Amino acid sequence: MATNIQINGRRLTTQHSVNAAIKSICNIMRRSNCAGAMQYVPELTWILFLRILDEQEAQEAERAETVGAEFIPSISEPYRWRDWAAPPDDSLFAEKSNGCPIGWKRRELTEGGSLGSFKSFVNDDLIPHLRSLRKRPDATPRQKIIGEIMTAVERVRIDTDKNLLDVLDRVHALRNGHIDPTHVFALSQVYEGLLLKMGEKGNDGGQFFTPREIIRGMVRAVDPQWGETVYDCCTGTGGFLAQSYEHMRDALGQEATADQIETLKRRTFYGREKENLIFPIALANLVLHGIDQPKLWHGNTLTDVAAYADLFHDAPAQFEVILTNPPFGGKEGKEAQTRFAYKTGATQVLFLQHVIDSLAPGGRCGIVLDEGILFRSNETAFVQTKRKLLDECDLWSIVSLPGGVFSAAGAGVKTNLLFFTKGRPTERIWYYDVSDVKVGKKTPFTVDRFADFFRLLPDRADSERSWTVERADIEAKRYDLKAVNPNARGDQDRRTPEELLDIIEAKGREVAEALSALRAALADGRPGP
Template sequence: MNKKNTPKQPGKPRAIASTQSLSAFVKSICDVMRRSNCASALQYVPELTWILFLRILDAQEASAREEAEVVGAEFSPALKSPYRWRDWAAPQQSDKSEDKGHPGTDEGKPFGWKRRELFAAGDGKLFDFIDNELLPHLHGLDIDKRTGLPNPNASGKQRIIGRIMTAVERVRVDSETNLRDILDKVDEISIGHVDDQHFFTLSQVYEDLLLKMGEKNSDGGQFFTPREVIRAMVHTVDPELGKSVYDPGCGTGGFLAIAYEYIARKLGNSPASTDIDTLKYDTFFGREKENLVFPIALANLVLHGIDRPNLWHGNTLTGRATYPALFEQAPKVFDYIFTNPPFGGKEGKDAQKNFAFETGSTQVLFVQDILSELAPKGTCAIVLDEGLLFRTNESAFVDTKRKLVDECDLWTIVSLPGGVFSTAGAGVKTNLLFFTKGRKTGKIWYYDLTQVKVGKKTPMTLAHFGFAKDGSVLDDAQLPANLVAEWREDDENAGNPFPSYASLLPRRGTPEGESRYSWTVDFAARRAKAWEEKQPLRDEAVAIKVEVVDLKEQLKRRKKEKADREVIAELDARIKCYVLRNSRDIVP
């Protein structure tokens, strides 16, 4: 047998103990893909997604089977032979005596038995199996190929598997040699090989891959939000277990995944099984319309540990569904909404007609949608471009903002530097808005981070907000230099702690929350003052209305008396003048 085509024998699994080492290892896989007809991140990330997903799924299924056996429970696998990773993708085992102790399948066959069988059958057989047997089988877990309807016998997990795989029509890698190399490398990644001290290491590496996909996509900002910004938003809101978390335009699932991480950390090392089930099955919901992104979002959430991502595939604004099956258990309103609507998007009449204030602006329509889907006392954290806050030349913008401050308490606005979204392919100036539904806006606390210089090589981090990864507040020595440099140059600040966002957040709206970078606008007081200042105008409006009524009575009487035309014309002109003045000058 040619040495080039000799099957690789299984060795000792690689122990990957840090994000850095795992990231480098995954990069080596991407290098193989780049030379294999998947040159850009937009090509190799979707390809790696389904391969990596099936690898981790196999490890999760094996772990679940072992746990079921320990407690004497029945286990029903989502995939059966020969469609499991261990059958067709795992490195082939030889028949040599030294390999006899290597783990095998539940049926007693060696790992990689199907792959070895295909290898022996000749070149092209592995491709044939994947394209013509494996992928159709996985697609059929979701949609019955005979009827074209949802498979009535599929479990929730099988539906997710089928939906993740639905965008995969064939293998994109150009040769079986390269494919086997990729499979061998991916096989060395296991949920059991990640050091427990490095929480969610694999999912963090996958997030890095999604970032690369955003960088390569000219419209990358449409579906990728810098993860450190998301973490700051989640830390600010502090979501609790037992409440629903939702993103109406979830992209690759970043907000949901990081909210999951945050709540999971709060549960500690020994959470109750009921709490775990609540977190994994009944907490996270989202919508996404992009065909490329939707399966990646599902895979991303599964890799993070959300066993049942409740995602709806379709257009949130038109309400037109592509695939609603995974969203059937979603509530009508949500306790927490985290989102970043697409920047600069334009919507047609089919979307606009669903909203009270019609506009082509995607972000404005999303805000209206959020106001209808946020539960009473629910909290929203949203990324909006600065133009939405200050634009006054379109009524839909003004009316939507008025509705927001009248129905919700807009309690914090954070102004971000202009380069925050450059890593995601979008250099837009943005703000973070935090509001809670159920009462009018009282005091708005502003925090300004625009003095921080950030870009692709110097991205914004959680530390720029003053947060540690566990949510605690960093002291001055731990804060980034480009955050505190300007502050420290001022002699007046000598000996005073830096007023970071995280340190002042608990004191927002009070004198202690004021600083060089933060201030409070008493919106309720402004509203009351504006009302008071308008009182003379309202009094004048009442007087004018009384005068108009009197003039109309005079006009009616004069017409009845058949008075001179000049008298009637004068009365009519005076009425029109009063009405015009009232409509232009008097603000009720």
């Protein structure tokens, strides 16, 4: 009989109930040595990942048994979630190979062990074992992913056995089968809500987080299709790749073949990320979204020095789609600059060169760039890079964003979205301006702001917010690409000089009358008016 590890937990039927469940977990972690989002999100990441992985492998084992195929789990007992983390239940059995009930290892550690023995098992046995999976000579792609996700985990941060067990119980109850998909978000979107907490100002995680409304608009504009490879050279927490997967999966719809789904999950999404803390979070986020084998490279993209490259070994040299948000204002040394034709310490300029070189002929790109790179013409590398962009690619649109779009992430810099196709030079650029939209904490930028952009985009039509600039005009301004809306209506004073003089004269009479009244009051010994 096939294994069944599902537990009859309460069904979460509203978004509020899911948010409350997540909040209760985070509250325990906050009082357990994980004060801020930069501490509790990474901790919850690996715990939630192991929970979902166990559920996924249980389902795969059932399907394999149904068709008489062999299934080899990525994690052996007692290191599976169902062994050490799941609440003990004698009525549910882990697998007939060992005949032990669900949670048997947890019961052994908590009922027969000494105080602190559960955390000792996690720190001294479980975590080292999972980290070592990637180093096995015969490691599967999934085992490499597991090992990489655990690389940033030295020890569990939660302070006591009791608090850790409480977190595990709540995570165990939070599974896709307990969430009503017709009313609330899937776990992947719940997890993105946690990542947003990391990206909020003051949490030092903003540099890794692009607002999801911006990502959705960019993915829609570039429109990645099944069969195309998608690449992000600054993956961060994986937002562009995750959204691209959902976009491509939804486009396939119910008619998708098994081969199409397999290609989408295992041979489509590629990325690079430098930061040790963020790389495993990106992997977990993509797996949680349904990308079974995200091809992520860990290291410095600009120097091409890898910390871990096994997951990226079969990556193509160029990609059909690139969606990315390079860091603003960074500085690179000589080691990075030597790899590029146009030398500069400006990180975003080097990334733009990398993106152009990494884009396949006919490929499409959507990239976030700070406004400085668009208008600066006093540094040779800036001008040369923009000329390279216009010579090798058709830069078909620039969207000018409000200054506050990234302020929640601690970056108030003005940004633009650039969209281009490689293989033909730019003849003209269609601009769209939403820079006047007021953005704040209570009024975030929402995807509906792009509705008019998408309405006008097919014909590149002119409007109060959109206009076209010819290549010759750009060259005449030494490749200044900054969006300057010729249709913008400023607050102009339309009063005539005579009217202004009359106003000044009238104000003068008012002042004179007030001074006269004040002098009269002082002469009579009375308080002033």
